[in-house]
Amino acid sequence: MKMKRLTLLLLFLTQLVWAQENTFKNPILQGGYPDPSITTDGEYFYIVNSSFEYFPGLPLHRSKDLVNWEFIGYGLHRADQCNGEMNLVDVQQNGGIHAPTIRYHEGKFYIITTNVYNPIDGSPTKMINFIITAEKITGPWSEPHIIKGAPGIDPDIFFDDNGDVWFVGTHSPENPNYEGEGEIWTQQLDLDNWKLKGERHYLYRGACGGVWVEGPHVYKHDGKYYLMVAEGGTSYNHAMMIAVSENMTGPYESNERNPILTTRNLSYDNWVNSTGHADIVQLKDGRWYMVALGIRGDVQRASNMGRETFLVPVQWERVPFWWEEIKYDWPVVAPETGRVMKNEKLPFDSHPQLRNDAFIDNFDGNPLDLEWNFRRVPMENTYSLSAKKGHLRLFLKPEVIQKRGRTSLMGIRQKETDFEYSSKMKFNAKKEGTEAGISIFQKDDNFINFTVKKKNGKHVLQLLLAEKKVEELQVLKEEVITDYKGEIIFKLLSMENKYVFSYSLDNGKTFIPFETTKSDYLLSFGWNSGYTGAYCGIYATSNGKPTKEYADFDWVNYKGFE
Incomplete structure (x- = not known):
């Protein structure tokens, strides 16, 4: 009997060690790294984060395995990128660089984002949407190309497979039904002249009331356009919603199972809260992963580190109901648990996480x-x-x-x-x-x-x-x-x-x-x-x-x- 118990104990310990060796720990980017966006050039994955009033701005990391990240530079790394209309000299606190999107397209990196600036004279807040580019992720990055006539914050840039390039933005509708109502809009981009062109299209006001709809990202999957947004504000009710359309310009149909990621259904005392403002990326083998911000609930349901970057697995699943006329694929975030876990299975078993604090x-x-x-x-x-x-x-x-x-x-x-x-x-x-x-x-x-x-x-x-x-x-x-x-x-x-x-x-x-x-x-x-x-x-x-x-x-x- 003692021998059997000892054998079971050794088996348990072996399994425990194996499980620990085959997991990684969240967050993957520790410290103030909010609003993550991710892309890949086929060799590396790259993450950019918002930086608000801090300089250098738009911190950049790269990784080959999604869990070990190398700090490699900044998108805004020169003072001459951050003066004049692009003012980061006397910007107000919590202003500055909000929620960027990074994309790699035909040998070039693009970052699109917003500088939110409150003029000292009290005139209306300026939402300065701009794009910077680089041939190499380490730079040098270009001067900001300001997109005139683009309202709101948190823009996305989407390269369609037919050659069209789209600016996807967030703004408040002309006649909002309530405070904080947001709306997603899109318009084509002329990258030769850094201008919007053509008709503006209004796409989506969210899935659950539409409060603080922001941070849009568009993806092409199964021949259809998927629009993913953050909703509910960057606090306990933060959530990710997704909608689908046959056309880039809509109409978009909400996923009946929204939200696809949130902690609003969990205790306020969950180890992490406020998860959202996410982006997804596809691996070479077809799998998908999501990066999202979250706040560790270390003290008083908050932390000194603020909003950090977390990694979650994603898989696409088709609607199973026989009565659905159109059976869409939808992304299922953390399919085994439905939440961001402190310890997750490694994306690649051969690449253990080497955490350095x-x-x-x-x-x-x-x-x-x-x-x-x-x-x-x-x-x-x-x-x-x-x-x-x-x-x-x-x-x-x-x-x-x-x-x-x-x-x-x-x-x-x-x-x-x-x-x-x-x-x-x-x-x-x-x-x-x-x-x-x-x-x-x-x-x-x-x-x-x-x-x-x-x-x-x-x-x-x-x-x-x-x-x-x-x-x-x-x-x-x-x-x-x-x-x-x-x-x-x-x-x-x-x-x-x-x-x-x-x-x-x-x-x-x-x-x-x-x-x-x-x-x-x-x-x-x-x-x-x-x-x-x-x-x-x-x-x-x-x-x-x-x-x-x-x-x-x-x-x-x-x-x-x-």
């Missing part, structure tokens, strides 16, 4: 690592990688973190709720009010700064909080460090829903506890404009007074804990 930058190379982002196009001479060998020099500017502002602030995406982030800084503060250190930031009005500041002639260690819906900056702790010699290591440990801040003045031999706070200050709720995720970064400012001072950062080290 660490990032170390010793600033030994040039240019800057792709992981680094700025809030808006940075000012000139914000940083240097050559001023001091093996260091990043961050120049102090008079500007501080504020709405629509630019300052000496840069960061990398937080990728797990539990993590450790540290950085070594050399900073000899001279002028009163100068400060530098690390920053954990979400928005212009939502961040935590852990810095050394020159105050009343002394070096002060300061922990400062900008909290949503709280007008004034809050000083969580301030302490004079009398033995500061110009070098410090900052450390933040996020664990058990707490942030533990500490520092070292002896090159990491000992760390001195400074303060412990809750970790949910930077939560990103989908229903509260939580379009992006938190960043771990570095920051320097002279707080309004011009100076030639700077801070040299020797390294940064990030490690996420699943």
